Amino acid sequence: MTVSASSTPQEQQFLEAFHQALASQRFDRMILSQYQGEIEALEKMTIRMIRLQDEWMLNVLYRFKTQDVTKNFPIDEADPLVSNLVSECKQANLFTLDSELQLKKNKKKAILTQSKKASASKIIEKSHDRQKHRFVEQESYFLQPLGITDQKEQIIPSMARKWKQINKFVEICSGALNQIQVDQQLNVVDFGSGKGYLTFALYDYLQKNDYKPYVTGVELNEKMVQFCQDVARKSDFKHLDFFQGDVRTYSPEKLDVMIALHACDVATDFAIHTGIRLNAQMIMCAPCCHKELRPQMQSPSVLKPMLQFGIHEGQQAEMLTDTIRALLLKAYGYETKVFEFVALEHTSKNKMILATKRKDFNAPDQQVLDQIIALKNMYGIQKHSLELLLKGEWEQQNIGEKC
Numbered sequence: 001m002t003v004s005a006s007s008t009p010q011e012q013q014f015l016e017a018f019h020q021a022l023a024s025q026r027f028d029r030m031i032l033s034q035y036q037g038e039i040e041a042l043e044k045m046t047i048r049m050i051r052l053q054d055e056w057m058l059n060v061l062y063r064f065k066t067q068d069v070t071k072n073f074p075i076d077e078a079d080p081l082v083s084n085l086v087s088e089c090k091q092a093n094l095f096t097l098d099s100e101l102q103l104k105k106n107k108k109k110a111i112l113t114q115s116k117k118a119s120a121s122k123i124i125e126k127s128h129d130r131q132k133h134r135f136v137e138q139e140s141y142f143l144q145p146l147g148i149t150d151q152k153e154q155i156i157p158s159m160a161r162k163w164k165q166i167n168k169f170v171e172i173c174s175g176a177l178n179q180i181q182v183d184q185q186l187n188v189v190d191f192g193s194g195k196g197y198l199t200f201a202l203y204d205y206l207q208k209n210d211y212k213p214y215v216t217g218v219e220l221n222e223k224m225v226q227f228c229q230d231v232a233r234k235s236d237f238k239h240l241d242f243f244q245g246d247v248r249t250y251s252p253e254k255l256d257v258m259i260a261l262h263a264c265d266v267a268t269d270f271a272i273h274t275g276i277r278l279n280a281q282m283i284m285c286a287p288c289c290h291k292e293l294r295p296q297m298q299s300p301s302v303l304k305p306m307l308q309f310g311i312h313e314g315q316q317a318e319m320l321t322d323t324i325r326a327l328l329l330k331a332y333g334y335e336t337k338v339f340e341f342v343a344l345e346h347t348s349k350n351k352m353i354l355a356t357k358r359k360d361f362n363a364p365d366q367q368v369l370d371q372i373i374a375l376k377n378m379y380g381i382q383k384h385s386l387e388l389l390l391k392g393e394w395e396q397q398n399i400g401e402k403c
């Protein structure tokens with residue numbers, strides 16, 4: 001354990017308690033306040049454990065007057081790091097799973113106080129919580145104006161499902177980012193960004209994890225765009241922008257990561273097309289309201305008894321729509337997965353298509369394109385927007401339709 005030569009016995013005792021809590025896996029968090037060191041405008045720090053790629057790290061949230069910055073440190077650097085930080089703060093609170101220890105310093109003396117043990121149920125709740133929400137920090141400022149947390153930084157009960165979705169989404173995105181080549185600046189576009197829940201969470205995560213994100217949310221609804229711009233400004237998110245416009249005509253200069261969560265109907269096809277066209281390294285979408293194929297679909301005779309039931313017909317149309325999307329991504333050089341990204345109880349629209357660009361792509365894979373033709377023939381499908389867009393035939397086949 002590292003203790004600075006000038007530290008008081010109380011400080012040493014505090015650091016020893018931290019060391020023990022970490023070693024016995026009973027560490028919950030530490031809050032350091034009344035910072036006296038040289039970092040300008042730093043107000044307080046919160047230290048937690050975070051699991052990244054199967055490795056536990058020490059996560060330090062530095063709270064400045066106008067922004068939060070997070071850094072992760074290997075566990076074996078914990079003792080010297082915390083020893084330094086504690087020496088620079090007038091107050092430190094250590095929360096373990098069963099107690100709270102407070103160190104308060106003034107010019108003359110240091111006082112150490114230990115408070116009562118937390119109740120057993122709280123202990124379980126806390127350790128469970130730490131497992132559940134490790135990708136978006138509940139203390140993040142933007143969650144309040146977005147209506148996810150209240151002023152005490154607690155999740156508003158009616159937003160619990162959204163909170164779960166956001167965390168899961170960022171977790172998946174974080175894993176996929178490890179599989180792609182990331183240049184200096186990471187250009188991300190969220191197509192159909194709505195109130196910006198994911199746009200903000202992803203930007204915050206990227207920024208706190210040493211990426212250089214430039215994130216744009218594209219949204220039709222002008223009021224939502226204004227609202228999001230306002231929250232971005234207040235959060236001091238300088239490279240997060242919102243653009244009022246139609247996904248179907250929006251074309252950024254550069255696109256590394258394309259995301260579209262529940263972008264309505266064929267808006268998803270336009271977003272995927274833009275991703276493929278601009279050689280996005282990652283395409284991540286959770287489609288919704290699949291309206292295009294169902295009216296075209298003719299049941300193959302052997303499936304008629306099954307598809308006579310409306311619910312089955314709807315599910316089949318949805319599966320066919322997303323299968324063709326996934327196969328097109330595969331044909332155009334993407335490693336593609338289709339999976340449930342969050343349990344059904346959190347959202348019924350829980351299917352995700354996640355695609356990462358293969359390095360060896362030369363030309364569309366004809367074998368996969370033939371599989372699409374066979375599927376379309378089987379169901380009598382004439383028109384799938386993503387396919388038409390990729391062939392450059394969308395406008396011909398949609399004469400009169402505005403986009």
Ligand SMILES: C[S@@+](CC[C@H](N)C(=O)[O-])C[C@H]1O[C@@H](n2cnc3c(N)ncnc32)[C@H](O)[C@@H]1O
Pocket residue numbers: 191192193194195196197198218219220221245246247248260261262263264267
């Ligand atoms: C179901 S909401 C999802 C919002 C957000 N992605 C989320 O998951 O919280 C779909 C959003 O897409 C927007 N949208 C639908 N079609 C669009 C289009 N063609 N261009 C831009 N935005 C569109 C809607 O206005 C709506 O805000």
